Amino acid sequence: MDEFSFINAIKPKAYNQPTLIKGIGDDAAVFRSTSDVVTTVDTFVEDIHFSLETMEPFHIGYRVLAANISDLAAMGAKPAFYLVSMCIPKKWNQEALEGIYQGMNELASMYQMDLIGGDTVSSDRLMISITAMGYVSKERARYRSHARPGDIIFATGTLGDSRAGLEILLHQQKCKDKDYYIKRHRLPQPRAAFALGLREIERVALNDISDGISNEANEIAEASGVELIIIEEKIPVSQTFHQFSEKQQYEWKLSGGEDFELLGTVSKQEWARVQEIAYQENTPIKQIGYVRESDEPRVLIQSQEEVKQLTKSGYTHLK
Amino acid sequence: MDEFSFINAIKPKAYNQPTLIKGIGDDAAVFRSTSDVVTTVDTFVEDIHFSLETMEPFHIGYRVLAANISDLAAMGAKPAFYLVSMCIPKKWNQEALEGIYQGMNELASMYQMDLIGGDTVSSDRLMISITAMGYVSKERARYRSHARPGDIIFATGTLGDSRAGLEILLHQQKCKDKDYYIKRHRLPQPRAAFALGLREIERVALNDISDGISNEANEIAEASGVELIIIEEKIPVSQTFHQFSEKQQYEWKLSGGEDFELLGTVSKQEWARVQEIAYQENTPIKQIGYVRESDEPRVLIQSQEEVKQLTKSGYTHLK
Numbered sequence: 001m002d003e004f005s006f007i008n009a010i011k012p013k014a015y016n017q018p019t020l021i022k023g024i025g026d027d028a029a030v031f032r033s034t035s036d037v038v039t040t041v042d043t044f045v046e047d048i049h050f051s052l053e054t055m056e057p058f059h060i061g062y063r064v065l066a067a068n069i070s071d072l073a074a075m076g077a078k079p080a081f082y083l084v085s086m087c088i089p090k091k092w093n094q095e096a097l098e099g100i101y102q103g104m105n106e107l108a109s110m111y112q113m114d115l116i117g118g119d120t121v122s123s124d125r126l127m128i129s130i131t132a133m134g135y136v137s138k139e140r141a142r143y144r145s146h147a148r149p150g151d152i153i154f155a156t157g158t159l160g161d162s163r164a165g166l167e168i169l170l171h172q173q174k175c176k177d178k179d180y181y182i183k184r185h186r187l188p189q190p191r192a193a194f195a196l197g198l199r200e201i202e203r204v205a206l207n208d209i210s211d212g213i214s215n216e217a218n219e220i221a222e223a224s225g226v227e228l229i230i231i232e233e234k235i236p237v238s239q240t241f242h243q244f245s246e247k248q249q250y251e252w253k254l255s256g257g258e259d260f261e262l263l264g265t266v267s268k269q270e271w272a273r274v275q276e277i278a279y280q281e282n283t284p285i286k287q288i289g290y291v292r293e294s295d296e297p298r299v300l301i302q303s304q305e306e307v308k309q310l311t312k313s314g315y316t317h318l319k
Numbered sequence: 320m321d322e323f324s325f326i327n328a329i330k331p332k333a334y335n336q337p338t339l340i341k342g343i344g345d346d347a348a349v350f351r352s353t354s355d356v357v358t359t360v361d362t363f364v365e366d367i368h369f370s371l372e373t374m375e376p377f378h379i380g381y382r383v384l385a386a387n388i389s390d391l392a393a394m395g396a397k398p399a400f401y402l403v404s405m406c407i408p409k410k411w412n413q414e415a416l417e418g419i420y421q422g423m424n425e426l427a428s429m430y431q432m433d434l435i436g437g438d439t440v441s442s443d444r445l446m447i448s449i450t451a452m453g454y455v456s457k458e459r460a461r462y463r464s465h466a467r468p469g470d471i472i473f474a475t476g477t478l479g480d481s482r483a484g485l486e487i488l489l490h491q492q493k494c495k496d497k498d499y500y501i502k503r504h505r506l507p508q509p510r511a512a513f514a515l516g517l518r519e520i521e522r523v524a525l526n527d528i529s530d531g532i533s534n535e536a537n538e539i540a541e542a543s544g545v546e547l548i549i550i551e552e553k554i555p556v557s558q559t560f561h562q563f564s565e566k567q568q569y570e571w572k573l574s575g576g577e578d579f580e581l582l583g584t585v586s587k588q589e590w591a592r593v594q595e596i597a598y599q600e601n602t603p604i605k606q607i608g609y610v611r612e613s614d615e616p617r618v619l620i621q622s623q624e625e626v627k628q629l630t631k632s633g634y635t636h637l638k
Contacts, residue, residue, distance in 0.1 A: 043448075
């Protein structure tokens with residue numbers, strides 16, 4: 001299948017976004033925005049970010065777009081458009097390619113996102129790069145730098161599930177809720193609806209949990225110049241997460257990544273309203289710590305025994 | 320060099336675009352547009368689109384961004400932003416990576432374009448994908464579908480030079496103006512200034528010549544539902560282009576591609592003004608044919624001996 005026929009095959013028959021003026025079929029796409037435009041790119045490479053041993057083409061397409069939508073959600077933006085660049089091994093057949101496209105399309109349809117550009121080339125190894133664009137109201141983009149001393153820290157959903165799902169797939173491990181963990185790994189749900197629901201809240205710091213909260217919490221601390229204190233036992237995990245070894249639990253919930261949940265901070269006054277919005281959007285949410293003033297931006301993790309500093313990579317040491 | 324350090328290394332210290340609100344450093348970038356937004360993606364893979372035998376890292380970076388700017392120019396858009404996704408072989412050193420970045424930056428600086436996002440991952444083979452964005456005034460996007468019967472067809476610059484440069488590099492060929500052809504291959508100049516200069520002209524069809532005029536002319540014919548007649552001897556070529564074999568000249572000027580010149584059509588009434596604009600922007604321009612009404616969209620090529628139909632791939636047959 002050559003480049004042209006694949007682009008034609010996946011070219012949408014109709015577009016959803018009312019702001020789109022020109023979709024696929026000219027030198028470039030055109031849209032007319034009245035809101036601020038938010039844009040991000042994510043690249044997934046076979047055997048680095050995913051393996052065909054643990055994912056089908058459908059999951060791969062779904063997951064790359066999920067990563068992008070999660071970035072948009074973390075900015076408080078409504079997903080609108082995406083452009084796809086794919087390197088496809090020659091041995092791939094049309095069915096596999098369509099699987100990738102269907103995976104992307106499944107998620108795109110949920111958000112009425114339009115595919116507005118693409119580029120497919122041959123390569124030895126599968127690579128998919130997506131640039132996504134969304135809209136956010138003026139002064140409502142959610143930055144990492146928006147955390148303030150006194151804020152509460154919250155996380156959506158449960159953490160470590162995607163990493164657990166990968167482990168189960170890699171080692172054919174028998175365990176409780178096996179299908180649940182596998183689904184969390186293959187078909188993560190970005191928290192776009194909840195993030196959009198927050199639009200009435202004036203100030204929220206948000207970061208999506210793509211590399212684990214160790215990394216994301218440190219990014220918020222650095223960007224905002226504050227100290228984040230996370231209470232270890234409050235980090236939300238699934239009911240059957242305790243079946244894994246203590247070491248696994250600890251590593252996965254802090255550094256597992258790719259859960260595509262949201263980590264955020266908001267003032268105490270607004271916390272009740274944030275919880276209401278989460279409830280309306282069917283998004284589990286939990287306070288996991290608080291923000292403190294500090295000369296040295298850093299993240300501390302507090303357990304029943306001790307307080308340690310948590311680095312970006314998840315390494316802890318006594319403070 | 321890991322992903323994070325490379326992104327930090329190329330992160331701009333200052334941004335040029337006044338509409339940019341947030342550059343690199345959060346989950347996504349944010350900009351506020353009052354014009355229409357034009358966006359396109361181009362992907363280049365080692366040993367498919369370029370070879371390290373004929374290009375240095377600087378040229379590779381330069382050329383991928385040139386392809387994107389050329390697409391924006393073909394829409395009449397002013398280049399503004401770009402996001403880069405790169406797969407980098409582990410054996411590449413920092414100097415080579417910086418070469419790529421410097422090549423992109425050289426061209427970006429010319430247009431005050433800002434790098435607003437990026438993603439670098441390891442791979443076996445070098446791959447660079449760029450998504451570029453630009454601005455165009457309302458109702459001034461230049462579509463392929465804008466050709467009308469009676470229009471004159473024009474081309475900028477000279478065609479076939481990039482392909483000639485590649486041939487010279489591949490076969491170490493001795494010839495006149497060797498450096499000129501090599502430069503045309505490695506460091507093409509997209510025609511963005513000329514395309515922007517056309518803003519006062521109400522209707523222009525434009526297509527950038529990335530795959531050769533055989534392909535681009537057919538795209539205009541199909542999108543506009545018209546017949547394009549191209550006069551072979553009027554296709555602009557460089558002064559010393561005749562040193563190549565007749566077969567090479569014919570193939571290269573029709574299907575050589577990657578000259579990143581513009582092919583367009585405009586009404587006879589506006590043609591003098593288009594030539595003036597081209598002169599002001601130091602852009603050579605030439606009429607190469609005319610547009611005719613037709614029940615069957617197609618491209619004809621007329622030589623002194625005969626008239627043939629020209630297909631997308633450059634194949635000709637008697638009409």
